Amino acid sequence: MKKYKKEISKSNNTQGASLITVLKPLDIISEQFRTIRTNIQYSMVDKNFKTIMITSSGEKEGKSTVSANLASIMSDENKKVLLIDADMRKPTLHKTFNLENTVGITSLLTNPDLDLASAIEYSEIANLYLLPVGPIPPNPVELLSSKSMGNLVKKLESMFDLIVIDTPPVLAVADSQVIASLVDGTIFVIREEVASSLAVKKAIELLNITGVNIIGGIYNGANINKREGYYGYIRAYNYENK
Amino acid sequence: MFLIWISYFFEIILLSILKPIVTDFSVLAILATIIHVIITTIILLSFNIKVKNIIIWAFLIRILFLFFDIFGRDILILPHSGSDTELFYNSALEVSTTLGLTLDSSVSLYSKITGLIFKFIGPMRIFVQYLNVLLGISTIYILYIIFDKLNINENIKYYGTLIYSFMPISIIMSSIFLREAFPTFFVSLSVLFFTDWINNSNKGNMITSLIMLAIASAFHSGVIGIALGLAFAYLFYNAYTNQLIFSKQTIVYSVILSFLTFIALTYFNGTIFGKFQGIDNTSELFDKSSGYGAASSVYLAGLKINNFFNLIIFAPIKAIYFYLSPLPWNWRGLSDLITFFIDSVFYLGSLIYYFYYKNRYLDSRKNVVNIFLLMIIGSGLIFGLGVDNAGTAMRHRQKLLPVFIPFLISMLDSKIRFNSVRKVNNIILDTEIIKEDKMNNYNQWGNIAMFSEFLNIFKKNIFKMLIGGITGLIISSFITFFIMKPQYSSTADLVVSEPASQEMNLSTIQTNFSLLNTYEGIIKKTNVLEQVIEDTGINMSVDELYKATTVNTEENSLLLSINVTAESPYEAAELANSISENFVNEVQNTLQVNNVFIWNYAVPNTSPISPNIPFNLFVGILLGISVVIFYLIIKHISDTSVKSENIIASMGLTTLGIVPLMSESVYRETVLNENFETKVKSSKRRIR
Numbered sequence A: 001m002k003k004y005k006k007e008i009s010k011s012n013n014t015q016g017a018s019l020i021t022v023l024k025p026l027d028i029i030s031e032q033f034r035t036i037r038t039n040i041q042y043s044m045v046d047k048n049f050k051t052i053m054i055t056s057s058g059e060k061e062g063k064s065t066v067s068a069n070l071a072s073i074m075s076d077e078n079k080k081v082l083l084i085d086a087d088m089r090k091p092t093l094h095k096t097f098n099l100e101n102t103v104g105i106t107s108l109l110t111n112p113d114l115d116l117a118s119a120i121e122y123s124e125i126a127n128l129y130l131l132p133v134g135p136i137p138p139n140p141v142e143l144l145s146s147k148s149m150g151n152l153v154k155k156l157e158s159m160f161d162l163i164v165i166d167t168p169p170v171l172a173v174a175d176s177q178v179i180a181s182l183v184d185g186t187i188f189v190i191r192e193e194v195a196s197s198l199a200v201k202k203a204i205e206l207l208n209i210t211g212v213n214i215i216g217g218i219y220n221g222a223n224i225n226k227r228e229g230y231y232g233y234i235r236a237y238n239y240e241n242k
Numbered sequence B: 001m002f003l004i005w006i007s008y009f010f011e012i013i014l015l016s017i018l019k020p021i022v023t024d025f026s027v028l029a030i031l032a033t034i035i036h037v038i039i040t041t042i043i044l045l046s047f048n049i050k051v052k053n054i055i056i057w058a059f060l061i062r063i064l065f066l067f068f069d070i071f072g073r074d075i076l077i078l079p080h081s082g083s084d085t086e087l088f089y090n091s092a093l094e095v096s097t098t099l100g101l102t103l104d105s106s107v108s109l110y111s112k113i114t115g116l117i118f119k120f121i122g123p124m125r126i127f128v129q130y131l132n133v134l135l136g137i138s139t140i141y142i143l144y145i146i147f148d149k150l151n152i153n154e155n156i157k158y159y160g161t162l163i164y165s166f167m168p169i170s171i172i173m174s175s176i177f178l179r180e181a182f183p184t185f186f187v188s189l190s191v192l193f194f195t196d197w198i199n200n201s202n203k204g205n206m207i208t209s210l211i212m213l214a215i216a217s218a219f220h221s222g223v224i225g226i227a228l229g230l231a232f233a234y235l236f237y238n239a240y241t242n243q244l245i246f247s248k249q250t251i252v253y254s255v256i257l258s259f260l261t262f263i264a265l266t267y268f269n270g271t272i273f274g275k276f277q278g279i280d281n282t283s284e285l286f287d288k289s290s291g292y293g294a295a296s297s298v299y300l301a302g303l304k305i306n307n308f309f310n311l312i313i314f315a316p317i318k319a320i321y322f323y324l325s326p327l328p329w330n331w332r333g334l335s336d337l338i339t340f341f342i343d344s345v346f347y348l349g350s351l352i353y354y355f356y357y358k359n360r361y362l363d364s365r366k367n368v369v370n371i372f373l374l375m376i377i378g379s380g381l382i383f384g385l386g387v388d389n390a391g392t393a394m395r396h397r398q399k400l401l402p403v404f405i406p407f408l409i410s411m412l413d414s415k416i417r418f419n420s421v422r423k424v425n426n427i428i429l430d431t432e433i434i435k436e437d438k439m440n441n442y443n444q445w446g447n448i449a450m451f452s453e454f455l456n457i458f459k460k461n462i463f464k465m466l467i468g469g470i471t472g473l474i475i476s477s478f479i480t481f482f483i484m485k486p487q488y489s490s491t492a493d494l495v496v497s498e499p500a501s502q503e504m505n506l507s508t509i510q511t512n513f514s515l516l517n518t519y520e521g522i523i524k525k526t527n528v529l530e531q532v533i534e535d536t537g538i539n540m541s542v543d544e545l546y547k548a549t550t551v552n553t554e555e556n557s558l559l560l561s562i563n564v565t566a567e568s569p570y571e572a573a574e575l576a577n578s579i580s581e582n583f584v585n586e587v588q589n590t591l592q593v594n595n596v597f598i599w600n601y602a603v604p605n606t607s608p609i610s611p612n613i614p615f616n617l618f619v620g621i622l623l624g625i626s627v628v629i630f631y632l633i634i635k636h637i638s639d640t641s642v643k644s645e646n647i648i649a650s651m652g653l654t655t656l657g658i659v660p661l662m663s664e665s666v667y668r669e670t671v672l673n674e675n676f677e678t679k680v681k682s683s684k685r686r687i688r
Helices: A002-015 A030-041 A063-075 A105-110 A142-146 A147-159 A173-180 A197-209 A230-236 B002-018 B025-045 B052-071 B084-098 B099-101 B109-121 B125-149 B154-166 B167-171 B181-200 B203-219 B220-234 B246-270 B282-291 B309-324 B334-357 B366-386 B390-421 B424-442 B447-460 B462-483 B507-521 B526-536 B540-550 B568-590 B613-638 B644-650 B666-670 B676-682
Strands: A051-056 A080-085 A121-123 A128-131 A160-167 A184-189 A214-222 B486-497 B549-553 B559-566 B596-602 B655-660
Touching: A002 A160, A002 B154, A002 B220, A030 A063, A030 A214, A030 B447, A030 B655, A051 A063, A051 A173, A051 A197, A063 A080, A063 A128, A063 A160, A063 A184, A080 A147, A080 B568, A105 A142, A105 A147, A121 B154, A142 A147, A142 A173, A147 A160, A173 A197, A184 A197, A184 B099, A184 B309, A184 B644, A214 B644, A230 B220, A230 B549, B002 B025, B002 B125, B025 B052, B025 B125, B025 B613, B052 B154, B052 B167, B084 B109, B099 B655, B109 B125, B109 B181, B109 B203, B125 B181, B125 B390, B154 B167, B154 B390, B167 B334, B167 B390, B181 B220, B181 B390, B203 B220, B220 B246, B220 B366, B220 B390, B309 B334, B309 B366, B309 B390, B334 B390, B366 B390, B390 B613, B447 B613, B486 B507, B507 B549, B507 B559, B507 B568, B526 B540, B526 B568, B540 B559, B559 B568, B568 B596
Parallel strands: A051 A160, A051 A184, A080 A128, A080 A160, A184 A214, A214 B655
Antiparallel strands: A121 A128, B486 B559, B486 B596, B549 B559
16 A cells, blocks of 8 residues: 555655546545645634645655645636646646746746746646746755745735745745745645654644634545445445446 | 453463463463463553553563573572562462451461462462562553643653652562562552542542552552552642641541551551561550661661650651661662662652742642651651661651652642743643543553554464464474484382381371472482493483482382483483482381382383474473564654644644545656656646
């Protein structure tokens, strides 16, 4: 089981994340993303969330997959959604959407005069606006904590209905804590048998110190075949395979 | 917990059935213990309480000490093990051979119980010590329940359990051949029922608590001092309203009760004070208490108690020494210093803490804490009189830990409560947490679900276990066939008898019996064995031959059998015969008696006694499998990876959703940069 999971994670790094909500919209997993969308919207009722950040305690927990699919499912409701890849250590967005990673968020941050339109791309099939990392910088934390980052986020907020930001793991680097202070809400991804419960606890403590509003957690990679009850219900509604 | 005990008794019964069948019983006993250790670990793992990991580690460390105590004696004898444990071992052996002793009141209860176990399964000290380990971990579990009944904060509960689990004295006491584990266990039960009584003021609980205390004091009378606290609580403390009430009625009762106690102490202390055996009256008790300290770490040696007045003055001083020694001015070296810091400090700390926080933090739990203190004072006074060296004190005060730890823990908890009074939010949170904890703890049958999870782990790893078994088989067969040399044994029989001419009466038979013992010694003396080596010309040292030879005398018979084990059957027989001949010569020449005859010469027996091939292979397989199981268990404990979505809720977050695991084929189908165009075309349908 573990071997197989590692295989997936490895391929994630070379091939990008799965776009299951785009390519298999009736799959059980896409159905779950729709549930997540509803739950987020409920928690957004009285607040005006414009920017959401996706993070996790450690690596390979499915941040990129969750953020890409969540963004695309959000855009289904005729919303103008921008997906930003802020993981400047291991960028994945350009792989996921088959983009050239020559211009991106780092270009916008280092060169404030650059036109936004030259960095943001539009993906037709996912109905998403995308902002990849661009050239990998030597000093991501300084870049993210710079004033221009705050300005950029504000500018983008005025242009889009929703911004989803994919970030590096909380415990590995300080990047996500920096980004967390700029966004309206954070979603925490926890992957079965990959995340360590101690690490999760530590990461959430760290986020709480920064005074971040954590919208909630998404449990990823649940092995539904070995469970009963609620999961059996999910399994029964897997139309795609019927 | 019950499951563990049931399986233990089941194992004893099984072993008593197997006993006549199996030849190498000691190895089987070790194996049986290892198997039960595994069973217990699994059962403990399936516990649904937060401290289960502490209990497991406490259990494993006690097992380690147990094996070290039995097999590591050549390297280091554990403190407190040694002459005392051998005394208990021997008296247990005595009881097992003559069952009549179980009714004899001068034999201690512990010897009776161990004697009975020995009777059933033979003199296997490992079983009795293992029983102590089980009692030790049961005590930890009971302590945890006590904390729970006292509504202690979860973190503090954790520390309380930690203290008892890893206090060196409690580890040692519950792994060596001493009785201490029994009274400690019953004291903890007594405290448990006492806390029950606090919660529901049901008389039955109080009576059960007293009964448990009585059982504990049957093992060791000193703990009866705890009754002071219980009696006080019963008379003056109204658990329902949490108030101390001193009415005329209760005071009259207490006067009558103390009068009765005084009479009992004066007239019956021969039976009540079972610990001070052979003491008939109070004055002698004082003598013994002051002159008892033959051991090294004596304190207050000059303090003599001669009359009642002295008793009143010195008893409290002795009680303080009992709890706190070795005190700094009595230190003789590094070991005393270490003892002080790993043992006395705990008691000192709790008592100082009491005085320091008495007026600050003790809130609604004040009365309960005071009752605990009375228990401590009562038993301290009694133990203090009987003990006057630090080593013994350490051993005896360990029995009061089930009182001491709840005492300290309640005070610490009160402090937390006091601090949280200022933050109303915290209190609400606290009570919520308590509610949640209670739900977790009382969900006893929820354990079964966890249990099946463990079965699942074994099911999943059955292949690994198989490999473990096969590896064990290969290693053990390699050892049996290539490394172990086959051993053969031969026996020669001798008979000790007076020549027929002499009158056979009871006294000559008696003489022969005592001679038998002498002969047994002579056979294995150096000059006989040296002569044998010279005669047979065998390449063996005297020491080796000594080890290879065993002399058996059967009970109530005049037969002496000499058994020799050697690497060839002929050699064994030759040696046995040579020893017999030389021995007969030796007796005739030196003792000038002519009453030993060789009855039966040893004949070569070509079937080896060792290695016992099927047995060794079986042991190999079993050991291989157990090593794998241990590995799996340790891996499971140390595995902190997330197993269920409950973690999100437990972190105080909203669960937004559960994304099932993506299979590899689905991933390949949905990743964009493989066959990009076809995928884009195929994604026509979209739900909006």
